[in-house]
Amino acid sequence: MAAPFGAAGSDLGALGPAEAAAAARALSLPAEAFGNDPAVELIWAARAHQHAEVHFNLISSVDPQFLKLTKADDQIYAQFRKSFGDLRIDVLDPEDLKSVPAKEKWRPFCLQFEGIVEDFNYGTLLRLDCSQGYSEENTILATRIQFFAIEIARNREGCNRAVYHRTRVASLATEEMSSG
Template sequence: MEMLEAASLLSRPAEEFGNDSLVEEMWAVKAMEHAEVHFNLLVSVHPSCIRLTPFDDQIYQTFRQDFPDLKIDVLTDDILKSTDAKNRWRQFSQKFSKLEDYSYGTLLRADAKDRFCPENALLVVRIQFLAIEIARNREGLNDVAHNTFKPSPRDSNES
């Protein structure tokens, strides 16, 4: 029940909260849970079979049209958040502004071959996460993680 309340709270407009540390903590928990679920899906199902949204084809086509030479196997904040990159990503993101949650903060694995952990996590907006992970799936870059790792078992004491 607490998670449902937290989720509904996080869907409210950001202007209502200012710099509320509780909201930041809830966001961090939600982002980490999303990262764990995504990684467990990635290692459970072959990446070429994963569809993250009904718009995967459009996201991928637009991503590779807008970023044809972007290497996505290993990413850094410098690659994704330079002044030029921010402008290009902002233009890309606006093309998907009708997509629900397109601008939510999301954790992305920096290195496609490795699992989620604090050292391998970058904070990006959801549409960046989707574009990069869809491309990694289609271009075979998530195959190493899929073949290397097993899903994390959920703690049986969780509800």
């Protein structure tokens, strides 16, 4: 099993405040300014990793059914289920995101959120199996709006509760051991 993101030895978690500020400045420039610059790819990877880590910590510590990920959660969820009513979200099939027919279906869905969701088409890490954490085997690259649509649905439909409950049980067990 691969080490989880942010594990010791990972270059992605090593950004300090100065590097993070530089990364933010660099990421605000148009893509044409960079070409295929490996430094930009590392900055993007660090930002995507940070986003994934924050998201997982959030669903681990707060009951996901009460989470609001964006100001447009209701609109995103309604449009998502209207467009992808039969999409299985607990365990995603990468083909449902990456195949040519899937991309043709996702494109209009994503574009309707331009101007509504900041960085709607920005690359983001998405867990394939929502009962598990972020790992190399359980992660796929998706657009930010795909991430929001799927994670909002997972929260509302109870799929992310497994992570929250597992964390709560572990926390209670630790508390009992330390007080006993």
